[in-house]
Amino acid sequence: MARVGASDNLQPKSSFDIQMTQSTKGNNNENSSGGEGGSCESSSGDNSSSNGIKLKKEISLLDGVAIIVGVIVGSGIFVSPKGVLIHSGSILQSIIVWILSGILSLVGALCYAELGTMIPKSGGDYAYIDVAFGPLPAFLYLWVALLILIPTGNAITALTFAQYLLQPFWPSCEAPVEAVQLLAAVITCFLTMVNCYNVKWVTRITDIFTGTKILALLIIVGAGAYYLFTGNTEKWDYPLEGSQLSPGFIALAFYNGLFSYSGWNYLNYVTEELKDPYKNLPRAICISLPLVTTIYVVTNIAYFSVLTPDEILSSEAVAVTFGDKMLGFMAWLMPFFVACSTFGALNGAIFGASRLLFVGARNGHLPAAISLINVKFLTPIPSLLFLGVVTLILLFIRDMYALINYVQFVEAFFTFMSISGLLWLRKKNPDSNRPIKVNLSLPILYLIICGFLMISSIYVSPMEVGIGSAIIVSGIPIYYLTIYRPVEVLTSMSQKLNIWCSKFFLCMPNQEKID
Template sequence: MAHTKASNTPSPRTIIPTPVNSTADFAAQQRNMSADNASQGSGVKLKKEIGLLDGVAIIVGVIVGAGIFVSPKGVLLYSGSIGQSLIVWILCGILSMVGALCYAELGTMIPKSGGDYAYINVAFGPLPAFLYLWVALLVIIPTGNAITALTFAQYLLQPFWPSCDAPVEAVQLLAAALTSLLTVINCYNVRWVTRVTDVFTGTKIFALLVIVAVGIWYLCAGHTDHWNEPMRGTFTAPGLIALAFYNGLFSYAGWNYLNFVTEELKDPYRNLPRAICISMPVVTLIYVITNVAYFTVLTPEEILSSDAVAVTFGDKMLGFMSWLMPFFVACSTFGSLNGSIFASSRLFFVGARNGHLPAAISLINVHCLTPVPSLIFLCVITLILLFIKDVYTLINYVSYVEALFTTLSVSGLLWLRHTQPKTERPIRVSLALPIIFLITCLFLVISSVFQSPIEVGIGTAIIISGIPVYYLTIHRPVEWLRNLSQSFNLWCSKFFICMPNQEKFD
């Protein structure tokens, strides 16, 4: 940590809160620090350390997780044919690209971290924004992180138990260790996070290129039998098509994660859309040709009976090197979890900064300039979910909820164009793009109601359960909860050596 000897005024990086004994002292201390930092022209705030390459690596790193290695069978199961499966993969990539471009307009118009939460808050107010935060907090993000960590552990341990599944306790403990390690890295230094992301993004792209190269070699060797009738068995029921899209979009999930960290992106007006325009076509192309390789080597029956398509592919084609596929899946999930922890912790940080979560979660460590309490908070919830027996079933209850709130965010883009037509928009996409994306999302949401009414009902119940929480803790907070929150904020400030964010937002 650098210090300037010529000055007696400490740098904002080295400000350490003096001991305080009451909530009133804590509040007074924070006001004094804010005034001091304002007079210095800077403050304790998140640093802009993410460049264009880092942004591309975050998007690609989060998107390319276990999905493309494990779940292509879901698209095939509900498509019915390899031809329609490829069409779904292509359309999912195009749809994700359209959505990402819409989010690029939102992200440059509202240059705040938090993604959907920030956009819904500006467009429709605090209650809908809190409900998104509530669902993301309870299920969507920590459950996704927990499943990614468990997937990593399962595939890393697989070589040690070749003839059976690894013990559940060993998988859970390794997943917990991974989650804790990545949380420490995220707490310590943003540059470490981006370096880990860059390295493991390269690793997973290399793994997919291995699959593609083997598939092309096999195809060029004359093995074209699986492509004689590519559309045979195609399903046409709207509900099944919607489920095929859900499975495809699951593998593209994460295209909006760079919007969660807009405040830490260098020159976001240029780098946000550039990162999107580079990463999304690359991911789509790699996904499509990877599926071509799968379908060339494996029969539909082999894909549908496989728990991990990439591992089955490796067992059939790589011989004594087949151990590489479980290793690559583990590397892929490691990098994906790292990027997810980094981006999603900013969502809770921004929610707390806006008063929708305890203020302690919006504190920033004065040494590392990272939202340490938010990262620890996310880690604790994820660790709890790791040891819940049926954690995998939680994803089924909220898949439609994610589509619902994505629909709401893009509706916000159209609504803001109507209500704030003169607001500066560094990026302004064609009106046709949000309309197409909105219609597609509405189709997926409505189809879910008819195809999976139980899951939709439970997801809706989770959303509605946030309404009384909002009125009891935010709209008209109960006095004892307010006092408890202030005491918690005071303790976190002292324990984690943190301060509130000093950067001002309109």
């Protein structure tokens, strides 16, 4: 199997790749037998690491499905499905885009299933790009994810939660910005604490709130079906009226549709904590993506049956507008369900994203302190706290939403690179163990469509594409200053931070053998 660790790829060693040989030798002897409250699992099939500190495999198939569905079905389907409608122009074309976006996401997820079972390590795109193309492209993905993709998405999800939880207290106006930011900060800290303490609590929260958001969507679908089957079919008399057939508008419609499906690869971030990943990773994908696609399509049909396109486009939260029109005195349920949905999505995003940072640090691309694991709870506490702090900072930046305009192209670019890596690894390492091997037509189809979307977006949104590309390129000098030719002062700072975190948070380096 291709090696995921950085020891073969990163030459010379990064200033961040600091080993704790001397400072943790004593802790090793004290805690190797389990320590206080910490039962250290052995690696499957590897007796040499039977006493090593490593992440525990506690995620079942049901938990995996709940994570994927919980992260994908965030606030988007409740708050703003109008992005697809704006660029599609008609309700039928919008429905077609939602269906095809789901199918394309499933194709991508199946390709990631092959990557995830061939490279059964946490980190998702980062791990796959590292194995296929080397440390620099992998670092650039980590750089963009750390700078924009992860903390910005988490911050916006937390703010959305706060806005809709506070809405009943300010029914005639928007809640004060300060109150929204404070509640968002509180919930971010709370979920970070839960993630630090117990993985089982994380999965239970994910399971419960995934069920809650599915219930909310079933209420919308039921109300829409009742409205439609009682003879109110006039909104479907001209379903193709206003269709936008320009390739640029079609690309933007798909971008918005695919953005609502983003999160289908989050289970790949936590592969090392998934029970029997060779079976449960593809099973979770094959269950969750068709389920989400079906939910999205029937929910949009319900929206279009009750609300006019103008009502959808003018609404700040389509589900709330739908509830006001259909649920009467129970309309308060929709803001509550939006809050529940975003709460579950934020919990799953914190869990998955912290593992990306953990693996990046373990490979020497971030300060080594972020790769430490708490000896009692067996969770990457420094990684979780680092992510939490960055998210808290972004909560109080007023123009943070502007960053979202540049995310979609960047995400598509690195997904394109990961799928390209699948084809490259088939040629480079044809004899690698592949428990799942998808038909060659699937990655080729995905690359063609993804390439079309990226090229089209250059013509339609050149500024957003340019700024997104500039953010990616800005990571190159950072790589050479901190990884390839490290500055001595950074090496010293990283080592001091590493030792301090290991003592303060009772952590040790990951000791699982990385093959």
